[in-house]
Amino acid sequence: MATLWYGGKVRPLTGADVVEEAVVTENGIICDIGNEDELRTCWHGLFSREVNLAGGVMYPGFTDSHLHMIGHGEKLLKLDVSEMTSIEEVTEALKQKAARTPYGSWILAEGFNENLYEGARVPDRTVLDNVSTDHPIMLTRVCRHAMVTNSFGLQLADIHAGVTSPAGGRIERDSSGEPTGYLHDQAQELLKKVLPKVDRGYVQKAMQVSLKDLHRKGITGIHTEDLFYYHDPADTLTLFYDLFQGAQKMRVELLVHHEALEAVQQVKQEHPWVRLNTMKLFADGALGGRTALLSAPYADDPSSTGVAIHTQEGMDQLIRKARRYGMPAAIHVIGDGALEMALDSIEAYPAPQGTRDRLIHLQVTRKDLRERMKKLPVVLDLQPRFVVSDFPWVTDRLGEERMKDSFAWKTLLEEEIRCAGGSDAPIEPVDPLLGIHAAVMRKLPHENHDGWQPEQKLTVTEALRLFTAGAAEAVSAEHTRGTIEKGKCADFTILSEDLYDVPPDEWEARCSVEKTVVDDTVVYERRKQKDSLS
Structure with a gap:
């Protein structure tokens, strides 16, 4: 028996001006769409359930094309300093945490952003030593491509003046050659390896709180990369399989870090909600810490072009590894130097037939590189919220011409390159409406200007499609997801008001998520209401 969704507005996203009245679903599939009266006549006597949208607006289910689900849950569970605007505020929060932490136990905090602080000063080991010398401290930068530790942490990790920076990473040093405690990219692994092992229960709890929040934000699908960072990769995969059972529905696409690929093969299975089809690797770091790989020096540091995580030969080997497993690759690329390396590799070793490689972040895209991407089966995985986090300081990094x-x-989009939209949570807030707003306005809602690079603003339809149809294209699922059409999955995000009718700066206040629907099942409802049964 079928379900009728009626009493509101339906935005199929098959065109900017397309609006429908009602949708019919059955067994998790969209069966019909159109005028409510006509659907009632056509399907007379076949509805076992009717769901009143109560004036709300139905969109295709929002999908986050790039996040870290466990990391998002972890951020919800531990000290988050990402909104703090001074080193003093950060250190005070750390001191309060230290007062509650047993002697010798780690203090872990997440999200510092020196660009919010006076003088853009990065905290170092001396700052953290003033917090505590009785606890090792790990303070992770908002981009997760750098972290700071205190003297206790440096001692445990055996990082000293005689230790060289590892390949693909950098240990910052003072004028005497002593480590400052600031570690970039692969140098972070020196500290991470001495952290206490994360247990299964911690990972499980992080996943549970994350899923609840994702549903609350209207998210019906995620493309997440987590298996390499917590616990044991194979067991973490098992936790994903175990979590998504029964009513706990979410369309999960797992990107598998290249170092975890072999480990997960022993437990990999066909699962109704969890798929492993893409291998993940990093080509460079981030602009904030000047570790994104550029083709020319940083404008504010002419001595550096950033960090290449791999040599060209090393990247070629990893792409060949993905192909041996029959997988497309998902490559973290921020600088144009990294993008050039990535394109060299995927051009030399093409993606398997019917799949698309994914280039994640892509913040610097020279015209010649765009021309190359247009000829490839690739999807560009964009994070619109980066624009409100990285401006205006990013202009200092890159210079006006490169901007x-x-x-x-x-x-x-005008050059017809496929694009998807994600948050990169926990780096940025997971709420898709914030990402859509950033793509449309290129500023924060309270800011009184025309937006950063206003000529690059997207329309509401273009921004919505990043988080719906574009995300489906990233996993070659555009025939089953991404729009509200007959034969596609019954995954919906229902908002209280229409994003097309409400000024974008008022979305956060007025356009609340009323229902999140996955596979015809309401997995989140802001206001419980009783559906009518025939």
């Missing part, structure tokens, strides 16, 4: 090819989302 013309940076954060250029409108240009990418």
Whole structure:
């Protein structure tokens, strides 16, 4: 028996001006869409359930094309300093945490952003030593490509003046050659390896709180990369399989870090909600810590072009590894130097037939590189919220001329390159409405300006499609997901008001998530109401 969804507005996203009245679903599939009266006549006597949208607006289910589900849950569980605007505020929060932490136990905090602090000063070991010398401290930067530790942490990790920076990473040093405690990219692994082992229960709890929050934000699908960072990769995969059972529904696409690929094979299975089809690797770091790989030096540091995580030969080997497993690759690329390396590799070793490689972040995209991407089966995995986090300081990093090819989302769409939208949570807030707003307005709601690079603003339809149809294309699922059409999955995000009718700066206040629907099942409802049964 079928379900009728009625009493509101339906935005199928098959075109900017397409609006329907009602949808019919059955067994998790969209069966019909159109005028409510006509659907009632056509399906007379076949409805076992009717769901009143109560004036709300139905969209295709929002999908986050790039996040870290466990990391998002972890952020919800531990000290988060990402909104703090001074080193003093951060250190005070750390001191309060230290007062509650047993002697010798680690203090872990997440999200520092020196660009919010006076003088853009990065905290170092001396700052953290003033917090505590009785606890090792790990303070992770908002981008997760850098972290700071105190003297206790350096001692445990055996990081001293005689230790060289590892390949693909950098240990910052003072004028005497002593480590400052600031570690970039692969150098972070020196500290991470001495952390206490994360147990299964911790990972499980992080996943549970994350899923609840994702549903609350209207998210019906995620593309997440977690298996390499917590506990044991194979057992973490088992936790994913165990979590998504029964009513706990979410369409989960797992990106598997290349170092975890072998480990998960022993437990990999066909699962109704969890798929492993893509291998993940990193080409460079991030612009904030000047570790994104550029083709020319940083404008504010002419001595550096950033960090290449792999040599070209090393990247080629990893792409060949993905192909041996029959997988496309998902490559973290921020700088144009890293993008050039990634394109060299995937051009030399093409993606398997019927799949698409994924290039994640893509903040600097030279025209010649865009021309190459147009010829490839690739999807560009964009994070619109980066624009409100990285401006205005990113102009200092890149310089005015290079900015013309940076954060250029409108240009990418106009050149008909496939694009998807994600949050990179916990780096940025997971709420898709914030990402959609950033793509449309290129500023925060309270800011009184025309937006950063206003010529690159997207339309509401373009921004919505990043988090719906574009995300489906990233996993070659555009025939079953991403729009509200006959034969596609019954995954919906229902908002209280229409994003097309409400000024974007008022979305956060007025456009609340009323229902999240996965596979015809309401997995979140803001206001419980009794559906009518025939």
